Amino acid sequence: MTLDFKHSQAAHCENGVTSNLLRYYGVDVSEAVIFGISSGLFFAYLPFLKVNGLPITSFRPLPGMIFQRTATNLGIKVYRKKFRNKEDSMAALDKALDAGIPVGLQVGVFNLTYFPKPYRFHFNAHNIVVFGKENGHYIISDPVMETVESLSYEELLRVRWARGALEPKGQMYYPLKVPAKIDVAPAIRKGIKKNCRDMLTIPVPLFGIKGIRYLSKKIKKWPEQLGDNKAALYLGQLIRMQEEVGTGGAGFRFIYAAFLQEAAAILHNNRLLDISQAMTDTGDRWRDFAVIAGRIIKKRSGEGESYAILSNILAEIAERERAVFSELKKFIP
Amino acid sequence: MKKDQVPQDDANLLEGRTRDVCYAVDEKGNYVQVLSTGWEPKSVALLQAWKEINAQVDEAVHLVKTEKASPLAFFMAKCMFDVKLLSDYTDIPKRKIKSHLDPEQFNHLDEATLMKYAEAFNITPDELVNWQKQTDSPPGSGGKS
Numbered sequence A: 001m002t003l004d005f006k007h008s009q010a011a012h013c014e015n016g017v018t019s020n021l022l023r024y025y026g027v028d029v030s031e032a033v034i035f036g037i038s039s040g041l042f043f044a045y046l047p048f049l050k051v052n053g054l055p056i057t058s059f060r061p062l063p064g065m066i067f068q069r070t071a072t073n074l075g076i077k078v079y080r081k082k083f084r085n086k087e088d089s090m091a092a093l094d095k096a097l098d099a100g101i102p103v104g105l106q107v108g109v110f111n112l113t114y115f116p117k118p119y120r121f122h123f124n125a126h127n128i129v130v131f132g133k134e135n136g137h138y139i140i141s142d143p144v145m146e147t148v149e150s151l152s153y154e155e156l157l158r159v160r161w162a163r164g165a166l167e168p169k170g171q172m173y174y175p176l177k178v179p180a181k182i183d184v185a186p187a188i189r190k191g192i193k194k195n196c197r198d199m200l201t202i203p204v205p206l207f208g209i210k211g212i213r214y215l216s217k218k219i220k221k222w223p224e225q226l227g228d229n230k231a232a233l234y235l236g237q238l239i240r241m242q243e244e245v246g247t248g249g250a251g252f253r254f255i256y257a258a259f260l261q262e263a264a265a266i267l268h269n270n271r272l273l274d275i276s277q278a279m280t281d282t283g284d285r286w287r288d289f290a291v292i293a294g295r296i297i298k299k300r301s302g303e304g305e306s307y308a309i310l311s312n313i314l315a316e317i318a319e320r321e322r323a324v325f326s327e328l329k330k331f332i333p
Numbered sequence B: 001m002k003k004d005q006v007p008q009d010d011a012n013l014l015e016g017r018t019r020d021v022c023y024a025v026d027e028k029g030n031y032v033q034v035l036s037t038g039w040e041p042k043s044v045a046l047l048q049a050w051k052e053i054n055a056q057v058d059e060a061v062h063l064v065k066t067e068k069a070s071p072l073a074f075f076m077a078k079c080m081f082d083v084k085l086l087s088d089y090t091d092i093p094k095r096k097i098k099s100h101l102d103p104e105q106f107n108h109l110d111e112a113t114l115m116k117y118a119e120a121f122n123i124t125p126d127e128l129v130n131w132q133k134q135t136d137s138p139p140g141s142g143g144k145s
Helices: A013-024 A031-037 A065-074 A086-098 A153-160 A184-200 A208-219 A222-243 A253-266 A271-297 A307-331 B040-065 B071-078 B083-090 B094-100 B103-107 B111-121 B125-129
Strands: A044-051 A054-058 A077-081 A103-107 A126-134 A137-141 A149-152 A172-177 B020-025 B031-036
Touching: A013 A031, A013 A065, A013 A103, A013 A126, A013 A172, A031 A065, A031 A184, A031 A253, A044 A208, A054 A222, A065 A077, A065 A184, A086 A103, A086 A126, A086 A153, A086 A172, A103 A153, A149 A153, A184 A208, A184 A253, A184 A307, A208 A307, A222 A271, A222 A307, A222 B040, A253 A271, A253 B020, A253 B031, A271 A307, A271 B040, B040 B071, B071 B083, B071 B111, B071 B125, B083 B094, B083 B111, B094 B103, B111 B125
Parallel strands: none
Antiparallel strands: A044 A054, A077 A172, A103 A126, A103 A172, A126 A137, A137 A149, B020 B031
């Protein structure tokens, strides 16, 4: 039994799952618009929280927020459940599939057999949709994969019960009740408004624009403070978060620019096109940052390519993004 | 980023299983999705992470071979488990796991405990004990096991 579900690839798993699930219920909203509605753009630098001895940098809000905020802003009721027992979580999935419901699942990627091996770390906030079961194999729409995949009962159980940080505990979710008429425009306004707040006004200097400025100040001291090797490891971690599968490039900045472009058409406001262009420009600067960082990691940096230059680029990005969100804030009072 | 500038630097890190969706602007300035096989700075950063992991595996191999650590140390390095994560997966207390890293203690483990560890690493108890038979090479190791 396989449901008539359309698998579309997306840059980011949670955007993709949300967009694909909503389309099944006749709500056709692109990945970029989902990202904008859910205020997906973010920046956080958390030097006190370390994974494998490297500080955490994030370009997005906490996992689960994108689906939750999209549903809230569009007035969609959501079913969401975590489990105590492994077999129960599988039985609940089968039951939903039998009832004709494609199911969103949170999974760990370490044991995700179809995933490219170099990307299989203990990361537990990946999202997929199961939309069928054939000969004991579950049919899977994983938004970062080009084609439809499948997993056996044991393989799926294993990834639903990955352990460690952000463990899924078999979590499953799907839209419960979708209103007959969806109005995207107000949801877009709400999403932009919240994103302005997140980027401009969180009163802790680790988040949003302030976080980028903070990192800009810290990064130039890394070689001296940490030594060249450790500094390069810090840099590598940063680039992985910024560019790895799922960001659409430049730490989600290009997806956000794509969102602003679509928003301009939906809200009939050409001013947003200029802001989208400015967002693209900051994305290009994030890419410049990654190019230089990559050369430093490989110890192939040329004259003038140093942590001090990276620091300057970040300071410039912070200023550009401050300008972008200040403009957006004027636009949505 | 322009559509025709989307990098296609394939370092085989996606193993031909998929490509990345990137967002870029077309000739008219409209955003489109473009598939990318990879990008050099990104590959450099990912391979750097694997180089670290592989160095830890090499160190573990040395420790296990010289009987300074049990095969647990090898699989923990290879599968990127720290004691906390292994404890989460097996429900074996961290203190006990630390003691099982001692080859002497490890050799006296019962079947049930070996089974728990093997399950966490997704191998058989036999493979756990005969750890040297593991021949698959980790990413970024250039084929050496």
